[in-house]
Amino acid sequence: MTGMSLRAASRRRPGLRFAALVAPGVLFIVIGLMLPLLAIVVFSFWRTQSYELYPDWSFDNYRTLFGEAAYRTFFLRSLVTAVLVTAICLVCGWPVAYFIARHGGRYRLLLVLLLAAPFFTGVILRIAALQGLLGPVGLINMGLNVVGLPPIEALMYTKLAAGLGLVYLFIPFMVTAIYLSLVNFNFELLEVAKINGARPWRAFIEITWPLNWIGTAIGMVLVFIPCLANAVTPRFLGGPEATSLGMSLSGQFGETGTWALGSAMGVFLFTVSLLAIFCLAPTIRLKRSGFTGASL
């Protein structure tokens, strides 16, 4: 269809224009996301043998996943890690975002861009750099060695090191999400609250927090979901005690070649992520967030 005829057609039927605008995006999502996801769901009910997939429909993979203590441990570890990392990012990210939005002044844009600086290199490189900081021959422990102190064992290939790595990787997302919310927040409302008798903390709880809750919730989701499925960080920093479900999952698709079990793990993680979002959703009430517009 030529441009002219499309325009003519769309004038006659606005539905067609809508379809033309939306189709590329929808097609990309269907082919790039929905189909693979569907494939994973299908595979999770199949069977792998000698690196081959066999369409023998059963619940065996899920039985293995929920039955074996190791997987349960991996999952709980992933879940607890994701919750803790999200909480730490939240507590550390809020003041940073608040400071930039409130006091950044003309350096605001620069400070936000600095948040993106780590993204100039790949994840693996950043994790490797962190290894160079925390590991046995890393900066911290070598430094301690030089001044004659024993190394900090808790930093060498432990769950703590893996958790620190995750916080480091994901805190920019949290800060950015909160910052973007705060730049649209009218700080004058805090003055109003104070004149009307609210102490600073009360003003934060009554005004700042609820009006920036959506941004905060988005930040939490952006941190929680990738953390839950993360495989790289525990592999490089975590040592034997830090195996996560995501790590095990990538193993199924890699070394062990058990695609079907890996698919079941993927479906399970996806479901848990969805659950997390559904838990957050009811707290987001557009009117209560001031989303429908400040009176300005």
Added chain:
Amino acid sequence: MAGATLELESVTRRFGPVTAVDRTDLVIEQGEFFALLGPSGSGKTTLLRIIAGLERPDEGRVLIAGREVTDLPPYGRNVGMVFQNFLLFPHKTVAENIVFPLRMQKAPRAHRDEQLKWALSLLRLDGLGERYPNELSGGQQQRVALARGLIARPSLLLLDEPLANLDRELRSEMEVEIRRYQKQLGIPFIYVTHNQEEALTMSDRIAVMRNGRFEQIGAKTEIYTNPASAFVATFVGHANRITGGIAAIEGGYARIDWGGGSILAPHPAAARCGSGVSYFVKHEDMEIHGAGLNGKRQDGTNQLAGTLRDIIFKGQTANYIVALPTGEDIVVSGTPRAAVARPNDAVIVSWPIDAGACFPREDA
């Protein structure tokens, strides 16, 4: 206890090289409607923010109801404030917005509900309690802001150009209402505005502010009829400005030579013979006559001859624009029915020699 609700003692606030508020003293009495009138940048909003506790003065003291609050944060002052852009909490309903100050004071629920009912009916907001601010009109939002400012019965209500965002009709309606609330409640209001009509309509006393200082404080009629400076004379009311030099002092009057004519004006205190002066006469103090009056000098009036250039009809009044031989225009305000001449007619403008005010010329 002294009757003063608010006392400012030599309050000063600087922003870098700019002195926004310069050694200002002010006493506001119980039950007074006080207007701070000034052009933008004159420091009136800064002064209001100092009273509210949102700015800290560099020097001086602030006392509210006899208690020094200079170093108290805003939440310790029991002051209400209404802003130009309403600043309602968008995530709270009208009722939640209004009771916010009482909740912060931990007032018992029964008291809160009672006060809410009172405020809703006082400001004619009945039935809107469950709405959100963005579901209200501008006038309703401003009334909610007023209710929030008043519900805790503050010892002082500060209003920072609260009507500037409303359209003209609503504004004049609210002017009357706000004055009614103030008289009804007896809480002193300090009203910041750059709009002289608002200040004149609503307030009891006016302070005209300029460059961080008060040019004049007084009853509004006093400010209007007896401006203390050239600035006040131009800023309050509509006046013609005539600049000239004093030729002679005759009794209590100064004879001003001006553009070939000579005018008698009340003698300015600080001016001597020969000094340059600016002389202001309000539009409505002048009268316009047909040219037939020419030559018949009336005692006690000044007269200038000119040509009527245009009549601007304003409804209740009309502005007659008279071109003088010197090329300057003089505006005379009168009733439209008094039209004695048509454009291009020769006319005489006259006014009593006691009208108007004369100030030494400001060298600028």
